[in-house]
Amino acid sequence: MRTTLGAEFAAALHRHRDRTAVESGARSWTFGEIDRWSRAVAAQLRAHGVAPGDAVALHLQNGVEFVVVDVAVALLGAVKVPVNPLLPADTARYIVAATRARVVVADPALGVEIPGPVILLDDLADPTGPPLTPSAPVGPGARAAIYFTGGTTGRPKGVVHTQASAVAVQYAQLLEAEIVQDDRLLLTTPLAHAAGLFAQSALIRGATSVIEPGFDADGVLAALRDRGITWTFLVPTMLYRLLDALDGPEEFGLRTVVYGAAPITPGRLARALEVFGPVFVQLYGQTECPNWGTRLAKDDHDPARPDRLDSCGRASIMADVAVVGDGSAFVPAGETGEVCLRSPYVLEGYLDDPAATADKFLPDGWIRTGDVGFLDDGGYLHLRDRRADMVISGGMNVYCSEVENVLAEHPAVAQVAVIGVPHDDWGEAVHAVVVGSLDVDELLSWSRGRLAAYARPKSAELVAELPVTPFGKVDKKALRAPHWAGRDRAIG
Template sequence: MRRTLGAEFAAALHRYRDRSAVEAAGRSWTFGDVDAWSRAVATQLRAHGVAAGDAVALYLANGVEFVVADVAVALLGAVKVPVNPLLPADTVRYIVAATRARVVIVDPGLGVELPPEVPVIPVDDLADPSRPPVTSPAVVGPDAAAAIYFTGGTTGRPKGVVHTQASTVAVQYAQLLEAEIVQDDRLLLTTPLAHAAGLFAQSALIRGATSVIEPGFDVDHVLTALRTRAITWTFLVPTMLYRLLDALDGPEPLGLRTVVYGAAPITPDRLARALEVFGPVFVQLYGQTECPNWGTRLAKDDHDPARPELLDSCGRASIMADVAVVDDRLETAPAGTTGEVCLRSPYVLEGYLDDPAATADKFLPDGWIRTGDLGFLDDRGYLHLRDRRADMVISGGMNVYCSEVENVLAGHPAVSRVAVIGVPHRDWGEAVHAVVVPEGAADADEILTWCRDRLAAYARPKSAELVDDLPVTPFGKIDKKALRAPYWADRERSIG
């Protein structure tokens, strides 16, 4: 059995070489085109000293170049480090430094200057297919590192999540089944390829399907693609789905067979409308960077407005995953009892980069990992999320780590103390909200404006309130549960 991404890609690119692999920027590339181009880029990377096990950072906007570079890194048995273009400049530089990237393939248009000692390949200088190619994938073991994905940490610094060749291949096997990707699918990808969309692009390559890549989500462009480009599959966060629903007058024969979504449930009224417009095509995923995408799955048949108890859930354990809920003693909690959600699968992380303490805290015996999420399993095995141990907000499908936002806000001269929480939002699931104890004269709108150039767009507070003091727990910590309570009082699920 092939157990490396490079081997999977090489086999698929040869098998489907005459089929369309990628469409982007008004052009189309076959699997054979991607094969030749990625092998040329692999040769270019090798000339920069990249060998098996070396980190290669991809700091790129959405486009065919990301896919080509992804394959090239895998062919060398190197370690992919995807860097989300939405991240602040300091975080980008931190990721490059933390991974000791041998080289960064960079889109200068993203506007972040890297330290002069970091070797870079501008995206426009990627090798063309005429370069003598790498002839075969590097031989690396299934336990070798294949990717480092970054997720925020409670200290405000992102953590590097290390995945092996075996885990990256395993998640693809699960994804092909659970996301229902088939060979004649045409996948419309509009979210960052450095995030979940990149995993779906990998699935399309392995399966022989076509990725139709957009630079970002634009309602008009997406509707045009759905109407004119024979799209059968797409990935959305609920915010995007709501924008599409608002733009459509009624049902259209769009040809979609599958819409995968994550990060938040669809509200019942919006789901009824979505089913009317698109049909029974929805699949919800729940996972985390440490167990990508497929911890649980809410299937198409479960999206039934007549069964609202299922719509409150994020589904049952995925085909290659186990789900458990444990109490404070880390013992299995009875059905219906809220505790910490734990996952086990062949595609959990190997560990956190250079952080053995965090790795040890993440794992329980027998391969289980702690998610930091609180929820319960009902008597049919459906997982219902209720809150998070981790101090995190999910807004429009993007993870926002409150401590990072608080650290930025604390730098404002009129901010004495601050707490950041998630509050309900009809479209985004949650919106970032700042509760500020001011230092002298302060203006909430001015504080929000001040954040504009200091945080990624999705992480900026959308609202702020000025208060005299912040509530604290008996242990002297800010009581965020008390801060959230007024906003979530009429909701069972206290996260988006």
């Protein structure tokens, strides 16, 4: 069995050399062309001093070049550091500095000046350049990638993954995301985030990645109609925009839609099933255990089974899931606690942070997720909140996701996020931030018969849209900021 990404890519690029690997813009590239180009870029990186184990940062927008550099780094046995192009400039520079990147491959169109050796996109070696001369291969325990957490509660942390974990997550992903050789994957979210792992899967399987610079509802619908797309990755907000953009009944050739970041609301799911069919797979993971901690399968997406739709599925094929209480002891089904995961693709550790690494791990390879939830009798994981997100009002725990699910049932609510705001008596009070067409007093009154008194929003505000992080999740830090300004703590 191959135990490094470089070996996986090399074998796949040769095996599928005459098939189409990538489509981007109006062009396409075969696996053989990606092979030649990536080896030329690998030689270019080596000429800039990159050796096995050195970090190479990719500050690139979506495009074929990202895939080429990704493969080149793996062929060298170097360490990939993807820098999300949506991140602020200071955060991008922080990531490059923290990883001590030997070289940064950067797109000047992003307008971010990064110190150190930089290969600009326009100067990237073309496929006619000299190919990489093979060197001694790295082992499965060598570093393969350093990913960074979202950073919504402070500086992002570097999450180190080895070659063995990078390969293991691909094996899990090929099975759980149901990627097959004749699939055409539409990738619209940043390749520097989860979509980059799906592009790797497509290469390894021999499928085709259709890469778009970003998400646009009309553009995605056009691609689904005209480009033979069979597989895509979305966050629920994107799915809602697709449904809203449809003018009438249509037929699409989608076989699989993988989504994450949040569950699909039952009403929207019923409509999505009518339009796209039984194609939905929900993933749950985190940067420290990428993508496949749990999986909600296609046949679980049944509007008649709200208990299943409330969950994020059961343990992935190569993962274990458990819930621990305050004393780090496992708790039985139905009891709420911190969700923990174990798999061959958990992080090696946090970059230059042994204290955070020690705090992350429990005995026997388990890691803490920081998420609060419970397992039901069928082994389905039900998330209730992130620990840092939970509102404690008058000593009572309020799980924001539960309140959000109830408020989302109001027909005039398009989106809602619940946060804690300061309160002199209770420490925190529940506050709803709503996208919709209704009066906030009406919503507060409507919630009275549907939520416990301590969990009901005490205030609400209407906004045009909810802010999101560069990773597509609602940015609750940004929502809380104006309410907690001038205070030492952002919780009550």
